[in-house]
Amino acid sequence: MGSVAICSVVEPCGEFLDACAAPGGKSVLLSGKCDHVTACELHPHRVSLIESYGKRMGVGNVDAVQKDSSLFDPAWENTFDGILCDVPCSGLGTVAENPDLALRKCEEDLIGLGRVQLAILANCARYLKKGGVLYYSTCSVLPSENDGIVRKFLEAAVGYTAEETDCPLPHEKTAYGLQFLPDTAYGAGFYVAKLRRKA
Numbered sequence: 001m002g003s004v005a006i007c008s009v010v011e012p013c014g015e016f017l018d019a020c021a022a023p024g025g026k027s028v029l030l031s032g033k034c035d036h037v038t039a040c041e042l043h044p045h046r047v048s049l050i051e052s053y054g055k056r057m058g059v060g061n062v063d064a065v066q067k068d069s070s071l072f073d074p075a076w077e078n079t080f081d082g083i084l085c086d087v088p089c090s091g092l093g094t095v096a097e098n099p100d101l102a103l104r105k106c107e108e109d110l111i112g113l114g115r116v117q118l119a120i121l122a123n124c125a126r127y128l129k130k131g132g133v134l135y136y137s138t139c140s141v142l143p144s145e146n147d148g149i150v151r152k153f154l155e156a157a158v159g160y161t162a163e164e165t166d167c168p169l170p171h172e173k174t175a176y177g178l179q180f181l182p183d184t185a186y187g188a189g190f191y192v193a194k195l196r197r198k199a
Ligand SMILES: C[S@@+](CC[C@H](N)C(=O)[O-])C[C@H]1O[C@@H](n2cnc3c(N)ncnc32)[C@H](O)[C@@H]1O
Pocket: 003, 019, 020, 021, 022, 023, 024, 025, 026, 027, 040, 041, 042, 043, 046, 067, 068, 069, 070, 086, 087, 088, 089, 120
């Protein structure tokens, strides 16, 4: 449900980058909206999950790539029309499915995750063409991982604004995005923000 809601916010476009893509659920969904999807994943063993899922679903316009989305690659500067950063997070929106998560996450983990989330978002912003849209999403209900990261990004980024968006699945509007809560969004908590690069 989370994947469908997040992908419903994405505008159809030409070249799309899914910056944190494995196992590939959103890349495959977005392949129906975009001409081509580059599906990036840090861990080599997880890149093969994207490839096998794409093959199983019969999509021919998704290419899986092993890459660290927090590190700048000049070859990709100003390349993509749309980018999704579905960043690694605490997963605290999925506690109903994974009850042990609430016990395992400590403050230190969250600080480390926050650094990675912001680094991925700030780096991928450099890969977007002017006028394009950068989407930031998590499966968390913690403001610090959601609006908190978007706020830090917007404070430092030049030429980006949060754009209002909507979704048919019940949600709460936050300062920068949409927060879905487990009690109203079929048991899952997740977040998405839409950030436009000025043309
Ligand atoms: C929330 S999951 C993505 C789920 C995926 N978007 C989907 O819908 O199937 C986050 C993914 O990002 C990967 N990841 C973590 N750090 C990364 C980085 N620096 N660059 C690229 N991928 C990264 C993780 O290994 C994990 O597979």
